Amino acid sequence: MDTLNLDAPTSGPSTSRRTFLKGGGLLLGFALLGGMTTSVFAANAAQVTEDEVKAPFAPNGFIRIDPKGTVTLVMPMVEMGQGTYTSLAMLLAEELEVDLDQVQVQHAPPNDALYANSILHIQSTGLSSSVRAFWTPLRQAGAVGRTLLIAAAAKQWGVEPGTCKAAHGVVTDGSGSKHLSYGELAEAASKLPVPAADSVKLKEPKDFTLIGTPAKRLDTPMKVDGRAIYGIDTKLPGMKVAAIAISPVLGGKVKTVDEKAALAVKGVHQVVKIDEAVAVVADHLGAAKKGLEAAAIEWDDGPHATVNSADIIKELEEKSKQPGAVARNEGDAEKALGSAAQRIDAIYQVPFLAHATMEPMNCTVHMQKDSCDIWVGTQVPTLTQMFVAGVTGFPKEAIRIHNHLLGGGFGRRLEPDGTVLAVKIAKHVDGPVKVVWSREEDIQHDMYRPYYYDRMSAGLDADGKPVAWTHRIAGSSIFARYVPQLFVNGLDPDAVEAAAEPPYALPNIHVDYVQVEPPGVPTAFWRGVGPTHNVFVVESFMDELAHAAKQDPVAYRKALLTNNPRALGVLTLAAEKAGWGTPLPDGQGRGVSVAFIFGSYVAQVAEVEVGTDGAVKVNRIVCGLDCGMSVNPDTIEAQIEGGSIFGLTAALHGAITIKDGRVEQSNFDNYLPMRIDEVPVIETHLIKSSEAPGGIGEVPTSIVSAAVTNAIFAATGKRVRTLPVDPEMLKSSS
Template sequence: MDRPLLTNRIEGETAMSRRTLLQGAGLLLGFTLTGASTEPVFAAPASQVIENEITGTFAPNGFIRINPTGAVTLIMPMVEMGQGVYTSLSMLLAEELEVQLDQIQVQHAPPNHALYVNSIIGIQNTGGSASIRAFWTPLRQAGAVGRNLLIAAAARRWSVDPATCRARNGVVSDATGSKHLSYGELAEAAANLPVPPAASVKLKGPKDFTLIGTRAKRVDSSIKVDGRALYGIDARLPSMKVAAIAISPVLGGNAKTVNERAALAVKGVRQVVNIGEAIAVVADHMGAAKKGLEAAAATWDDGPNGKVNNGGIVRQLEDESKKPGVVARNDGDAEKALAGAAQRLDAVYQAPFLAHAAMEPMNCTVHLQRDRCDIWVGTQAPTITQALVAELTGLPRDAIKIHNHLIGGGFGRRLEADGTVLAVKIARHVDGPVKVIWSREEDIQHDMYRPYYLDRLSAGLDAAGKPVAWTHRIAGSSIFARYYPPYIKDGLDPDAVEAAAEPPYALPNIHVDYVQVEPRGVRTSWWRGVGPTHNVFVVESFMDELAHAAEQDPVAYRKGLLGHNPRALAVLSLAAEKAQWGSPLPARHGRGISVQFAYGSYVSQVAEVEVADDGSVKVKRIVCALDCGMYVNPDTIEAQVQGGTLFGLTAALHGSITFKDGRVEQSNFDTYLPMRIDEVPVVETHLIRNAEAPGGVGEAPTAIVSAAVTNAIFAATGKRVRSLPIDTASLKSSS
């Protein structure tokens, strides 16, 4: 049976009743910004709501608002883009605040580094698989502080010791159970009590959790299914115009000619805005804007990057990768160990530029006025967006109002504010609000791409096949050098070497270095995992090469190098067991395995593939074992594993952005292929339960799947894949 299946298991988890499975379903979402409302005009943004709270509102910290009506609001520090933070972060707060999920409303946080910093990254943004890691403690502390103050307010009213009172489901009761006060009734009194330091409150231990660790149904599912959910592209404002844009096809180019008269002749077109790097046709609706843009027939001066080609970019990487780089790790003497090894292996691996191709294309609505700028957008980085717009307009930051929304696919693309900056440049020339929407072609051809990487590796084996030396040089762009320079230390980009500088294996002599290479005419940025998405492919593929050279089973070989690393060994063993590693398969079928430690989590995947005689690859099954430490919601994790695996598999099978004459050659889903439904394999998830600190999940399966699949291809065909996407022509049967 080849139809896609999704199955999930948790090791150590007992069978769950239907009642338990459905526990916690149905968070009532307020959606001040993001929209359960069906009204066409948006309500006030979170920043304004916070500044104009109802009298008597209890707001002990940046996360909680409880007003006298009893409404409990979580000021959501992370943006929802499909990863389930509306559910999982609400669970953290609800656990300690002692309320049920359906008692919490959600409101996007305004730009505020001090209150809503992502501590893993160091700024306010949603990325790095960090939502749970960053807010595991702060949100629980926020809830515990709120609960303690509400109990104290009730105890003061009853003249009893707070220690004799308890809170449950948003109600405080006395020791006898005869007196009860709701949180709404206590809000005003609690607001007048001194707030204790967050670190001073006692948090629940895992044995006392009633919500964390249970299966809570996704709270935003219903509004997405029935269309009530509002994304950035859904913004509607009075007198709003819509703009279609054409951006210079070559980075750094400018408009040369524009037929403005022809564009204005299209019914509904109001104006043509030429900002040099882009042309915008502003109209009453999108249909007119697109027709006007076509009529404008813009031509372009390519500028200095008109000769950029993929071949030249690869040659640049090849040349630069032959030079020593910044040292990321140097244990022992790898060169000496290589020279004395019984066997030496060398390999070069390549991973291409990749686009994000989110389902919701880039868009932004702007209303620029003399003293303020309102922006309706889905952004992963509200403070960076606010700062860049303030710099562009000359307005103070607090005059830049970010109305954040649900995001229809982020994958790192909306960590960048280039789309918003472009919209503001256009809005300067428009009277009233204007929504700027990128076409799919503009979105793919003007993305900020996952860097192209070229890696050189060497390893030495002793007479028994055990590695005695390992060298790995990574050449590619540095995103941090542009995006957040403080992360660069002595020229080393930590993301570029993640999962390469600290592989999970015991390697006595290891040298890893990094060469920063910035190709002209290409913008690079975050792509759901970035560094590990290529490093795990390279490290795990080369480790498979070592196992083959040593004439050992790939699982057994890895186990021999993981004795010091019990968590990595555990996920490897579990994945192999669940995938029936070693059981017979038909001809030209194979299994491949990979292991990684990244984003604070341990993961292993086994892929089972079939390679047809014509070289086409069918991935039949993916088995994933995951140890992400203390987990919040297994359902959300399993969804992330499934989605992340398929996102990474799409790239392995199809993903590649190439340049010719400065232009991106791919333009839509016919040339930048998404995975089709008949390509989707069975995806199984097996979670390991433990009490370790939470790790990240969203990017982990994206990074690990490529190596599992290419190692399976080698097992099926004997042909090694060292470049992505997979070249099926090279896998044709010779018989």
């Protein structure tokens, strides 16, 4: 396997559909005329030119098989550590009847027509949707390929296709005496009529040989030995490097820059000023950073210079007192509250959060007279292409996106702002320029998970059973900015996800949402935005109800899940595997959390130890998971582990605060990640299911906070309603 070819464009000039969908040998997809895809795992990614086009073949945009038998999957989703490139390759390989190590992967070019995520409706990697969205299309693509290859062999042998079979990239006749490899059959297969994708027969799950088995990730070797190429690794002939400083206050502008001092630094070539930022362009990053420091920039802070976290929270508190857009209203919750034997009220808060990906924001741009090449890691190639077209005035076809492996995404790279900024700078630079954000710029100019302020009320009958439930959510709407067509009548579907439809039977329920936009603080998706706060609130409050009813938290939930067997199943499994009910030492406790999110049912039990100084140590997390049919159990386990740690980081440490319009956190010394000595033992237990796959990546991040804070309550009797956990609050009074 080799590294990416960074000199190859991924989008070419406009062509007809018939010309576009061509290829050498058997091409179940496309040839990019005038360009090529960049290979992630392929040994020698070769340009597919018009001279190499042998025969038309156009069932879909996913598969290419050359005369040597090389199988290439043109990957519609991006790899940012979640294992997508392996799991999606498994779907294709299963139906195509090739081994996983026979498949190489290439980044797909921007093309919504061919590669739109069926859940998100654009070419976008997010919402834990990659396997869910391509579970059927990629298997169909493989089955179409297999059908054609078998038909080509049968025609050559003069037998019925039904008498032949395919395995390991070879077609064999009924007697087992004749064999033809896929490479030998590719050209002949490309000349056959292509069956409709929904007409080919897919395997029954009982016949799967690859799906459901633990497979080693295709991208691991190159990441271990350093051959993996991320956007920040881009190297081009004549490339310069730019360091940037962005106005520390959103809406601020450059006031003064000492260009002379910056240009006096050896290696610095120019200083570029745009409204909200200054870039120093140099031979290398070290010189650029020194030049930026020498520039002694002064800023006009603009209208948001007095914004503070306390004022933002106060506004949320006040506006949350008013009714909002109704997400769900069943029964009469207010009446039921008034007649309940017991009423419980609580306020929950979760803070702004930064993504803090290991690879900071970066983008390389080569602006030319009538085109623009971009080397970047993005979760949204077509959206990025559209925004750049708007900035440059070029048609989309002139914007060539060279996508890369992502050194972390978590939703940050759903936003094209970093690329747009780099393009604005590149307009003033002759030749390619790589724009690199420092860690400080990255954290202080992120687009943050919203601060949410939630009001909860519930009524219990004489037996402690909930008879009323109300939940009001106040916070920023990401949908209103990102997908305004889905922000209808003041309701943000993401902001209420996992709140409007909790897994429990609740006879009288009212959930509403109040949009409150924080001045000067941009908000965006953060690894499962709505559920990351709503599961924490719902599951913490459910624990409060169990305590008020003087009932065991697991037993209390089970009684409310009798009509939800899959949710009940994961709860039962997690509790059993965790040894729920067995004694723990003083100062330790177990907490539980349950949810249905991203198409998966999940429960977690956390074992937590709280010291007399209030320090929290999470010792163990046990996860019960029903995600439907599992593609790669090994990846699922890794995602549960990684997502739980990501969520724990936020629960124990994560908070972005604003003072005088500026983000106070700047690097990993004051925006803490989990340290290795803090990481608990994490166990994953899967329920075998025949249901369609659910999502995984954002599931554990969303559920872990409540399990941990409920465990803290079990250990200390102190309820955590505001994140991150405050050790001062948990200090022993003895």
